Amino acid sequence: MIRRRLFSKRRRASDTGAFGASELRNPERELVRFRRRLAIAGGAVLVAFAVLVGRFAYLQVAQHGHFRTLAETNRIAIVPIAPNRGVITDRNGVVLAQSYSAYTLEIQPARVRDLEATIDALAGVVDIAPRDRKRFRKLMEESKNFESLPIRTKLTDDEVARFAANRYRFPGVEIKARLFRHYPFGAVASHVIGYIGRITERDLARIASWEEGADYKGTDTIGKVGVELTYERELHGTTGVEEVEVDAAGRAVRTLSRTPPVSGNNLRLSIDINLQAAAEAAFGDRRGALVAIEPATGDVLAFVSMPGYDPNLFVDGIDTASWQELNESPDKPLLNRPLRGAYPPGSTIKPFLALGALTSGKRTPTQAFADPGYFQLAGAAHRFRDDKKGGHGTVDMTKAIVVSCDTYFYLLANDTDIDDTWRFMSSLGFGRPTGIDIEGEVSGVMPSREWKRQRFSAAQYREEHRKWYLGDTISAGIGQGYTTFTPVQLAHATATIANGGVAFRPHLVQRVEDARTGKARAIAREPAYSLGVKPEHLEVIRNALVLVNREGTSAAAFRGAAYVSGGKTGTAQVFSLKGEEYKAHQVDERLRDHAWYIAYAPAEKPTIALAVLVENGGFGAQAAAPIARQVLDYYLLGLKAAGPAPLHDGPAPDADDTSD
Numbered sequence: 001m002i003r004r005r006l007f008s009k010r011r012r013a014s015d016t017g018a019f020g021a022s023e024l025r026n027p028e029r030e031l032v033r034f035r036r037r038l039a040i041a042g043g044a045v046l047v048a049f050a051v052l053v054g055r056f057a058y059l060q061v062a063q064h065g066h067f068r069t070l071a072e073t074n075r076i077a078i079v080p081i082a083p084n085r086g087v088i089t090d091r092n093g094v095v096l097a098q099s100y101s102a103y104t105l106e107i108q109p110a111r112v113r114d115l116e117a118t119i120d121a122l123a124g125v126v127d128i129a130p131r132d133r134k135r136f137r138k139l140m141e142e143s144k145n146f147e148s149l150p151i152r153t154k155l156t157d158d159e160v161a162r163f164a165a166n167r168y169r170f171p172g173v174e175i176k177a178r179l180f181r182h183y184p185f186g187a188v189a190s191h192v193i194g195y196i197g198r199i200t201e202r203d204l205a206r207i208a209s210w211e212e213g214a215d216y217k218g219t220d221t222i223g224k225v226g227v228e229l230t231y232e233r234e235l236h237g238t239t240g241v242e243e244v245e246v247d248a249a250g251r252a253v254r255t256l257s258r259t260p261p262v263s264g265n266n267l268r269l270s271i272d273i274n275l276q277a278a279a280e281a282a283f284g285d286r287r288g289a290l291v292a293i294e295p296a297t298g299d300v301l302a303f304v305s306m307p308g309y310d311p312n313l314f315v316d317g318i319d320t321a322s323w324q325e326l327n328e329s330p331d332k333p334l335l336n337r338p339l340r341g342a343y344p345p346g347s348t349i350k351p352f353l354a355l356g357a358l359t360s361g362k363r364t365p366t367q368a369f370a371d372p373g374y375f376q377l378a379g380a381a382h383r384f385r386d387d388k389k390g391g392h393g394t395v396d397m398t399k400a401i402v403v404s405c406d407t408y409f410y411l412l413a414n415d416t417d418i419d420d421t422w423r424f425m426s427s428l429g430f431g432r433p434t435g436i437d438i439e440g441e442v443s444g445v446m447p448s449r450e451w452k453r454q455r456f457s458a459a460q461y462r463e464e465h466r467k468w469y470l471g472d473t474i475s476a477g478i479g480q481g482y483t484t485f486t487p488v489q490l491a492h493a494t495a496t497i498a499n500g501g502v503a504f505r506p507h508l509v510q511r512v513e514d515a516r517t518g519k520a521r522a523i524a525r526e527p528a529y530s531l532g533v534k535p536e537h538l539e540v541i542r543n544a545l546v547l548v549n550r551e552g553t554s555a556a557a558f559r560g561a562a563y564v565s566g567g568k569t570g571t572a573q574v575f576s577l578k579g580e581e582y583k584a585h586q587v588d589e590r591l592r593d594h595a596w597y598i599a600y601a602p603a604e605k606p607t608i609a610l611a612v613l614v615e616n617g618g619f620g621a622q623a624a625a626p627i628a629r630q631v632l633d634y635y636l637l638g639l640k641a642a643g644p645a646p647l648h649d650g651p652a653p654d655a656d657d658t659s660d
Contacts, residue, residue: 076256077244080218082179083237084515086264088193088227090273091299091510097193097228099179103160105152109140111172118170119151125166126159128152135317142198153316154180181221181315187308189276191336192269192438192508194226195311215239224314225336227267227508230439234512237264263515270299270510275635279304282630284644286617288595289337291491291506292610292631295600297525298495298504300436301608302631303488305337330590338491339436342444342484343613346570346620347387347404347660348596349479351541352493353412354397356424358537362416365540368396375410377470384410384474387660401544402552404569404660406478413477418468421476422448427531428493429503430485436506437523444489447472447482455482480573490598490611497545498566498600498609501531501538542566546603553660554597557625563636564603567628569620569660570596592616597624601632608635620660622647 088097105126112118119136122128132152139149155163160175167173181196199207203222207213210233216222217239223229240261245254279290283306290304313322326333335341357363371391374383386392386407392399400408413421426432431446445451449468456465475481488506496503505528511520545566549558553569572594595617600609610628617623626645633639 079242079244081240081242081258081261082218083215083239083261084179084263085181085196085237086235086515087266088235088269089266090269090271090276091301092272093268094273096185096189096269096273097181097183099181101177102153102180103155103175104150104178105155105159105163106148106150106174106176107136108148108172108174118173122151122163122170122173125162126152126155131319134320138317139198142200148174148176150178153178183311183315185273185277186310186312188280189271189273189303190226190308190311191305191338192226192271192276192303193311194228195224195314196221196228197224197314198317221315225440226438227269230437231267231509231512234267235264237515238262265515266513268510268513268520269508270294270297270301271303271508272301272635275631276302276304278634278640279627279631280306280308281643282627282641282645283614286623286644287331287337287615288617288624288627289341289487289613290610290627290631291338291488292608292635293491293495293506295495295499295504295606295609298506298528299510300506300508301635302610303338303508305335305339305341307331307333309333336440337613337615338487339438339441340486341613342442342486343594343596344481344483344572345479345485345490346572346594346596347406347479348490348568348570348598348611348620349483349485350404350409351401351497351545351568352425352428352430353409353421353477354401354544355497355533355537355541356421357412357416358397358540359424359533360416360420363397363412365397368394369408369411371395371405371407373407375407375414375474377414377474382471397540398544398547401541401568402547404553409477410474413473414470416473418473418476419448419450421473422446422451427529428496429489430493434488434492434506435528436488437508441488442486444486445482445484447476452482479570487611487613490596491609494598494600494611495606495609496531497538497541498606500535501533503528503531542603545600549599553621554625557621557629561629561633563601563632565599565601565632566603566606567597567599567625569625570598571618571620571660572596574616590616593618595620595623597621597628599625599628599632601636608632 085099087095087099089095105122107115107118109115119128119133128151136149136151152159155175163170163175183190183193183195198220199216199222207216207222212233215236215238219236219239223232223235228235238261241259243256243258245256275292279292279302283290283304286306288304288306290302291300292302293300309326313326318326354363358365371386371393373386373389373391375386376383384406387404391407392403392405395403395405395408397408399405422431425446430444431451432443433441435441452468452472453466472481476483492503492506495506504525507523509523511522513520545568546564548554548569549561549565549567554567558565558567574591574593593616595612595614597612597620598610599612600606610631612624612628612631614623614627626647630641630645634641
């Protein structure tokens with residue numbers, strides 16, 4: 001009975017559960033839901049496929065050209081081809097600078113895992129010196145790491161063969177052919193020619209200003225100084241392009257197309273390299289400058305700055321030791337003295353001041369004065385000493401130039417307003433750049449009242465510093481005080497006097513020759529201006545200059561010359577004597593007077609005019625005039641000296657001579 005009741009309860013419970021489950025399920029509703037979800041998923045898939053197809057269509061159709069270019073870029077490398085730099089020759093066609101091709105071993109740092117280990121391994125194949133490593137590290141600092149940088153230059157054929165056999169060991173290392181500059185005469189004319197060096201950020205800014213950046217792709221050097229700098233755009237040329245197919249490793253497979261580079265234009269200079277070498281040899285180990293000009297054209301025949309330097313040191317990157325030696329030398333071999341050296345002219349100023357006095361009417365040729373051996377301003381205690389104790393007696397203009405009488409020019413300065421002197425001397429090119437075609441020329445100083453006001457305008461100077469005093473004028477009358485000229489200015493002014501008062505702008509380049517056509521473009525030689533002085537006044541000055549070499553201060557240096565020349569000696573103080581007697585042997589060598597000499601020849605029809613400066617050389621007649629004599633002998637007669645010009649062995653000027 002009890003079992004039947006339990007069974008009956010379980011059955012009822014079972015029936016009740018089955019009925020509840022059937023009541024909870026709704027197959028149709030679940031099917032609707034499933035279909036809805038499937039539709040959403042299918043729609044999403046379709047949308048995704050639509051987007052994908054659209055993207056594929058966009059990439060394959062709309063962007064076809066772009067991606068084809070990218071693919072071609074991966075397959076094709078555009079390699080710039082550096083042009084051959086133009087050749088520089090002297091006036092006779094002698095080569096002074098040219099380029100040649102040589103092999104270099106180069107590393108692309110971005111493709112090398114262990115740079116130091118790679119360099120050490122390379123050193124076992126080719127010779128890599130410590131200097132090469134230092135230069136490479138310097139280039140790394142200056143360059144982007146994906147650039148190809150030389151670790152060794154100018155490889156021999158044996159070294160090229162050894163590396164080729166081991167190339168598989170050095171990914172990211174390759175041999176390239178590069179152009180190198182060569183200066184066959186070394187230090188001779190180095191300040192004229194200049195040199196090339198690696199392109200810096202400053203150079204890139206200059207290239208950008210030219211809007212010629214594309215022409216410097218593949219080029220890593222540029223002109224730094226001299227003609228190489230001034231005529232950079234003529235010399236550089238046009239960069240070529242080569243399309244090369246490369247493999248996955250970046251190695252060249254074949255050349256697809258090539259646009260050859262166009263070589264730079266050639267320069268024909270006005271200098272005569274043999275005359276230049278003779279002039280430099282005449283200096284020996286003395287410091288100084290010489291500029292020789294052809295008066296009728298403005299051609300610079302010689303441009304000497306001593307000591308010089310070897311420009312070949314800079315081509316491959318100058319090493320630290322050589323740079324320090326050049327940069328820290330007390331002789332300053334890197335200083336372009338004719339262009340950037342401004343020195344007191346001393347007595348070389350006197351012929352020009354005399355011409356100004358004739359032009360203004362302040363003096364006549366025959367007007368004479370007594371020379372007591374000094375000049376003294378009224379009411380002043382200080383005496384301006386003459387170059388000769390006791391004076392030169394009665395002195396007119398010609399005698400004053402011939403014997404270099406200071407007193408005569410003290411008097412002339414006293415009678416002439418400094419601003420009037422400034423105006424006439426400026427017309428000769430003093431106190432302003434001559435415009436010679438080489439960068440870096442300084443203007444020197446031809447003082448005036450306005451110049452002094454500007455010079456001492458800073459707050460630390462008082463009003464008395466800005467005021468012009470009569471004593472300033474007297475000092476300027478013998479080329480001292482504030483007055484400073486450059487050798488190129490004195491040579492230019494001397495050439496103007498020699499050419500009858502007609503001035504030509506001095507220039508170092510005669511013509512530019514097109515490398516493709518061979519056609520030459522001459523540098524204009526039109527007269528820059530005429531002084532407008534009377535021929536009879538010029539004749540007085542030129543006759544006096546001839547007498548200087550015949551019987552005056554430079555007579556001993558020109559004794560026996562086979563030609564007639566005009567000249568003028570000068571000696572310029574380096575520091576103030578303050579009334580003391582000058583004794584060269586008691587003064588430190590670098591504080592001794594500078595020696596000057598200006599000249600032209602032949603006197604009747606000058607073909608050469610020059611200015612010579614010997615730093616701390618003492619008297620112009622002793623140190624500078626003999627150098628000029630050797631240069632004129634070589635140029636006019638072809639006489640080559642056996643060695644440096646000796647010091648004049650004639651009678652020395654008076655011990656207190658501060659002029660010549």
